[in-house]
Amino acid sequence: MGGDFGPSVVIPAALDAIAKYPDLALHLVGNQELIMLELRKRNANVGGALTIRHTTQTVEMDELPSQALRGKKDSSMRVAINLVKEGVVQACVSAGNTGALMATARYVLKTLPGIDRPAIVSTLPTMRGQIHMLDLGANVDTRAEHLVQFALMGSVLTEAVENKPSPTVGLLNIGEEEIKGNEQVKEAATLLADSNINYAGFVEGDDIYRGSVDVVVCDGFVGNVALKTSEGVAKMITHFMKEEFQRNLFSRFAAVVALPVLKAFRRRIDPRRYNGASFVGLQGIVIKSHGGADTLAFGNAIKEAMLEVEKAVPQRISTQLETLLQERRTG
Amino acid sequence: MGGDFGPSVVIPAALDAIAKYPDLALHLVGNQELIMLELRKRNANVGGALTIRHTTQTVEMDELPSQALRGKKDSSMRVAINLVKEGVVQACVSAGNTGALMATARYVLKTLPGIDRPAIVSTLPTMRGQIHMLDLGANVDTRAEHLVQFALMGSVLTEAVENKPSPTVGLLNIGEEEIKGNEQVKEAATLLADSNINYAGFVEGDDIYRGSVDVVVCDGFVGNVALKTSEGVAKMITHFMKEEFQRNLFSRFAAVVALPVLKAFRRRIDPRRYNGASFVGLQGIVIKSHGGADTLAFGNAIKEAMLEVEKAVPQRISTQLETLLQERRTG
Numbered sequence: 001m002g003g004d005f006g007p008s009v010v011i012p013a014a015l016d017a018i019a020k021y022p023d024l025a026l027h028l029v030g031n032q033e034l035i036m037l038e039l040r041k042r043n044a045n046v047g048g049a050l051t052i053r054h055t056t057q058t059v060e061m062d063e064l065p066s067q068a069l070r071g072k073k074d075s076s077m078r079v080a081i082n083l084v085k086e087g088v089v090q091a092c093v094s095a096g097n098t099g100a101l102m103a104t105a106r107y108v109l110k111t112l113p114g115i116d117r118p119a120i121v122s123t124l125p126t127m128r129g130q131i132h133m134l135d136l137g138a139n140v141d142t143r144a145e146h147l148v149q150f151a152l153m154g155s156v157l158t159e160a161v162e163n164k165p166s167p168t169v170g171l172l173n174i175g176e177e178e179i180k181g182n183e184q185v186k187e188a189a190t191l192l193a194d195s196n197i198n199y200a201g202f203v204e205g206d207d208i209y210r211g212s213v214d215v216v217v218c219d220g221f222v223g224n225v226a227l228k229t230s231e232g233v234a235k236m237i238t239h240f241m242k243e244e245f246q247r248n249l250f251s252r253f254a255a256v257v258a259l260p261v262l263k264a265f266r267r268r269i270d271p272r273r274y275n276g277a278s279f280v281g282l283q284g285i286v287i288k289s290h291g292g293a294d295t296l297a298f299g300n301a302i303k304e305a306m307l308e309v310e311k312a313v314p315q316r317i318s319t320q321l322e323t324l325l326q327e328r329r330t331g
Numbered sequence: 332m333g334g335d336f337g338p339s340v341v342i343p344a345a346l347d348a349i350a351k352y353p354d355l356a357l358h359l360v361g362n363q364e365l366i367m368l369e370l371r372k373r374n375a376n377v378g379g380a381l382t383i384r385h386t387t388q389t390v391e392m393d394e395l396p397s398q399a400l401r402g403k404k405d406s407s408m409r410v411a412i413n414l415v416k417e418g419v420v421q422a423c424v425s426a427g428n429t430g431a432l433m434a435t436a437r438y439v440l441k442t443l444p445g446i447d448r449p450a451i452v453s454t455l456p457t458m459r460g461q462i463h464m465l466d467l468g469a470n471v472d473t474r475a476e477h478l479v480q481f482a483l484m485g486s487v488l489t490e491a492v493e494n495k496p497s498p499t500v501g502l503l504n505i506g507e508e509e510i511k512g513n514e515q516v517k518e519a520a521t522l523l524a525d526s527n528i529n530y531a532g533f534v535e536g537d538d539i540y541r542g543s544v545d546v547v548v549c550d551g552f553v554g555n556v557a558l559k560t561s562e563g564v565a566k567m568i569t570h571f572m573k574e575e576f577q578r579n580l581f582s583r584f585a586a587v588v589a590l591p592v593l594k595a596f597r598r599r600i601d602p603r604r605y606n607g608a609s610f611v612g613l614q615g616i617v618i619k620s621h622g623g624a625d626t627l628a629f630g631n632a633i634k635e636a637m638l639e640v641e642k643a644v645p646q647r648i649s650t651q652l653e654t655l656l657q658e659r660r661t662g
Contacts, residue, residue, distance in 0.1 A: 125567070126567065127566075127567050127570055127571075137505050137506075140505070140512065140513040141513045141514060172556060174468050174471070174551070174552055174555035174556060174559075175468075175555075181471065181552070182471040182552050183472060204556075204559045205557070205558065205559025205560035205561075205562070205563055206559045206560065206563035206566065209560075209563035209564055209567040210563060210566075210567075221505055222552065222553055222556050224505035224506075224536065225503060225505060225535075225536045225556065225557050226536070226556050226557065227536065228505075228535045228537045229536035229537065229539060229540075229560055229561055229564075230536075230560055230563075231536070231537050232536055232537035232538070232539055232540035232541060233540055233560075233564040233568075234564055234568065235458075235537065235541075236456070236457065236458050236540040236541075236600075237565065237568055237600060240458075240596055240599045240600060241596050244593075244595045244596040244599070245592055245596075247592070247595070250591070250592075251591070251592045251595075254585075254588050254589040254592045255589070255592070257584075257588045257589065258576075258585040258586075258588065258589040258592075260581070260585070261578070261582045261585045261589075262575075264575045264582075265571055265572050265576075268571045269567075269568060
């Protein structure tokens with residue numbers, strides 16, 4: 001049970017979730033003593049929908065993935081992913097070290113046949129609703145074929161969890177270069193145009209939040225920079241807004257008057273609503289919660305896991321991939 | 332005289348600038364008739380600080396750079412850059428097609444000796460002040476050595492125009508991968524650590540707006556995506572804020588009360604303040620104004636040009652580059 005807050009966030013989120021979803025059963029993987037402490041604080045107990053799996057090791061947030069993989073076989077993330085592999089649980093949700101979680105998931109669960117590399121996908125808010133974007137940091141130096149696989153996985157996920165048939169997929173690119181974009185993007189564009197994916201062409205950075213397409217595909221380096229940059233801009237803007245509303249007596253008064261509006265506004269860009277990134281392309285469902293997630297945010301990550309289980313996302317990806325490869329053979 | 336608004340923005344910005352800076356002389360390059368029309372509207376005339384250079388061709392905003400370069404030898408951007416080359420003017424400011432402007436500038440002015448590729452650099456607001464970031468889209472598939480050259484150019488520019496000795500330079504990277512980042516970034520990090528540049532290590536997307544360093548260096552693909560994504564986030568946030576303040580009678584009232592605060596806030600994230608990207612690495616000064624810039628924004632691009640002329644930025648880059656190369660030979 002990792003993340004910045006461990007059981008103190010995960011346990012209340014788990015209790016909220018089982019109260020809300022009567023069919024849900026949760027395995028709480030981590031230090032039994034700490035878990036019990038948090039449960040007792042809330043007058044909750046194990047049994048019924050809750051099972052504890054005691055683990056003795058901890059993967060630090062800055063630990064090297066390879067180190068965690070080799071040396072932390074009794075960490076909560078390793079044991080939780082093992083449970084997915086063994087079919088005891090249908091999904092794993094973790095707020096732990098992203099790199100270690102990905103390395104462990106990949107090692108234990110393996111990628112789906114035909115998928116070379118798993119990717120990290122998340123929903124982002126847009127002016128019109130939301131989009132799915134991938135890869136957000138699992139892969140750098142991606143080849144064109146990988147971008148096509150990301151496109152397929154993003155498309156399947158969006159179709160499944162949003163009930164949106166044949167979602168549009170855009171390839172993240174820039175508009176300044178003579179022959180637009182870098183080599184891998186240009187090649188991927190050709191491959192996507194020839195596929196059964198609903199490819200909508202190139203999109204630029206500002207199209208992400210305009211909601212021009214349903215899925216945005218990019219290399220993990222670019223996606224991670226875009227995501228973190230977005231977080232940075234949003235933080236700076238809210239920081240400036242706070243400063244201005246606290247500047248003097250008048251602005252403080254204005255803040256009080258505008259409070260309900262400001263609250264409604266903040267709800268709309270609340271990153272907690274978008275918490276829960278999926279590791280797609282694996283033979284199993286693994287959801288990464290933000291390390292700094294609170295109870296509400298972690299709850300959303302649990303919800304994402306449930307939705308992907310219900311929609312059997314990995315199986316759908318397999319089936320779609322089969323179709324894509326078959327088309328290539330016959331086409 | 333390009334951009335979305337042509338002379339209707341450039342002329343008033345030019346008139347404001349010569350009124351403000353008595354030492355400034357401007358050559359207005361474009362269709363004489365249109366320029367005269369705008370001047371007359373404002374009871375202004377040529378002579379003194381204003382000279383008109385009539386041109387007959389126009390580079391369209393979506394025209395291919397190679398096409399513009401071959402076929403548009405009497406376009407305003409080509410003639411303006413020729414004037415820089417001939418030493419008639421000391422800098423060119425254009426709101427035209429970025430790709431065409433860069434291709435023309437590179438062809439006519441050439442890069443500085445030792446610089447392989449020019450880069451696009453701009454200032455961005457941060458929580459603490461502002462940073463310079465490059466490359467914002469001139470180069471994709473950049474090699475490590477190019478990133479080092481960008482670092483040097485960004486460092487020299489920042490030192491010169493902000494009077495900030497030995498500015499800190501960060502290399503844009505991601506934090507998720509086992510051995511952080513992609514190949515070119517890792518190699519560039521080694522080269523930078525060995526250089527006389529004040530290299531501060533890796534930074535991530537959210538560090539840009541935190542103002543953790545003075546200069547952020549990245550490949551043009553990544554930089555362009557980061558920039559456009561930032562614009563997209565800012566637009567979405569202001570869009571949501573507007574929507575919330577217009578939702579009902581109460582929120583409209585709150586908007587009226589909060590108006591001075593909201594105005595002060597908007598001033599702080601006003602992109603017009605940061606208008607005017609420099610093409611660095613050329614034997615001459617070329618400033619790109621945003622295509623959609625208004626008079627105030629275009630005025631800032633003129634100011635940036637003046638500052639770079641005053642500080643002799645290209646010459647400084649040459650000198651610094653000489654030092655860097657000498658160190659490598661002797662070190």
